[in-house]
Amino acid sequence: MNRRISDSDLVHTGPDTIGGQYMRRFWHPVYRSQDLPAGQAKPVRIMSTDFTLYRGETGTAHAVDFRCSHRKAQLSIGFIEGDCIRCFYHGWKFDAQGHTVERPGDVEHERPATRIRGYPTEEYLGLIFVYFGEGEPPPLPRFKEMEEPGILDAIVDELPCNFFFSLENDAVHFAFAHRDLLPERNLSGIPKVWAEESDWGVTMFDQWPNSNRIGIAQKGMPNVGYIVPTAILLAKGARHAFHVSWRVPVDDTKHVTFRANLLTVTGEEARQVLESRSPSYYDRSNLGKLGDAILAGEIRLSDIKDRTHIEHIQDYIAQVSQGDISMRQNEQLSPADICVVTFRRVWKRELQALADGHELKQWRLTEKVVPPLSTI
Known part of the structure; x- marks a missing residue:
């Protein structure tokens, strides 16, 4: 057996690292x-x-x-x-x-x-x-729900922090980093969270104290996020918003988040949605500068009047403020971090298998992970 894989192996993705060798298989x-x-x-x-x-x-x-x-x-x-x-x-x-x-x-x-x-x-x-891997590539994963007619937006954001800082965003942070957004989403308190391994990666669940609904977020291995709208689980034929994202390392100190957002509206309804968007909806060039200014103490979140991208700015400062990856050595995780712990455990198991020359799990986006709309 090779050396024991640790949390520090998850955040390094250069070509000579075990994490980098694993990532290049996707x-x-x-x-x-x-x-x-x-x-x-x-x-x-x-x-x-x-x-x-x-x-x-x-x-x-x-x-x-x-x-x-x-x-x-x-x-x-x-x-x-x-x-x-x-x-x-x-x-x-x-x-x-x-x-x-x-x-x-x-x-x-x-x-x-x-x-x-x-x-x-x-x-x-x-x-x-x-x-970027060796040999014949696997099939490019497809998301059938994302191929429905509607408004598709491809969004790119670069963050000066390790990609795992974004990958590990969970529902608990919403109660604090986004607490000013809770009233408009009819949420209050702190959500109960739990997680389980799936055919595709890790399924993360959350339930807020004032709500009966269970939120579902899929983490696909190794670096994909898929938000499954609650509407899918409640009402066939309702308007759906789908969201899939990839956290791609530039190096160990910064990464790019690629997002594809689909709103399944067409015709006149789609035209109205597009016309309602402000000019700043498509301009994200200043978001990192605003986040950096907040972290430097030059401005406050409350100073930002255009709130089109306020949730992104809140996530930016929360993730970037975690500092250098070396600071993770002093983390003090709690039971509320069960989603983070589960995701890291799956990652470490796969890296250990790769290091030891054992078979790796073949991840699949199956109907167990995302039920087809026709079955709801």
Whole structure:
């Protein structure tokens, strides 16, 4: 048996870490589709490694290594030609699989075999997903409920804290971090919470003292959150709001949260919803600055008059304020942290199995996790 896996292994995702090796067995969103026009390339950093993301002239998104194999120039400053990318420095050209297509100036028979690595890429729910693991990728997970007609928003937020700080957000924090929002949601007190392992990860439950309903949040392994609307459990055919999110590490000190939100309204109702949104609904560029100003003591939450994104700002300061990942060594968890403890236990079990060379659990989003609407 290898060394014993601990909580500290969960927060490190570099290529040489056990957590990073596990994370690379899954698909991850890396960019919003609408932000990558055809014929453009972008540098992206995921799990402490740099990559080149580009959209070919055909409209297909591709991901390859960060640097040219020739003189190691950054490929994202190069030229897009068809579905290939040509290095800005000396013109070496690579296809989407990383094969060298052209090496200007070289004599044909003197060319040694050379290539960079290409990574499988798919687009779904307005996001670009990449598989960074070895071998054939697993199927990209699909969310049937998210494919219903309606208003789909893809949202991207970067937070300067470890991805696990966001992954471990639970219902108890709402009673305090979002306490000013409780009245409008007809909630009061502190919720009772519990959790259990599922076919997909961990199911987290909450019930507030003044409510008979049970809230359900699904945590999919390794870094996916899926909010199952209570309406699904209560009334077939009601308006539903679906929410799925991914917490993707940039490195061990910051991460990006990718969200896909679907409101299942169409026609005139959809038009009214879109018209009711304020201009600030789509502008999230200032949220991190506001959060940082609050943490620095320069402003207070109550100073923010536009409350369109107040819940996000509250989450931002709660998660970022937890500080460096080394501070987790001094945590004092309580019974109210049962959801956090359950999620960490599942994560550590899987990392231990990987370290020991044992079989890993195959996670599936089954009907036990999310019952189909037709059965409600």
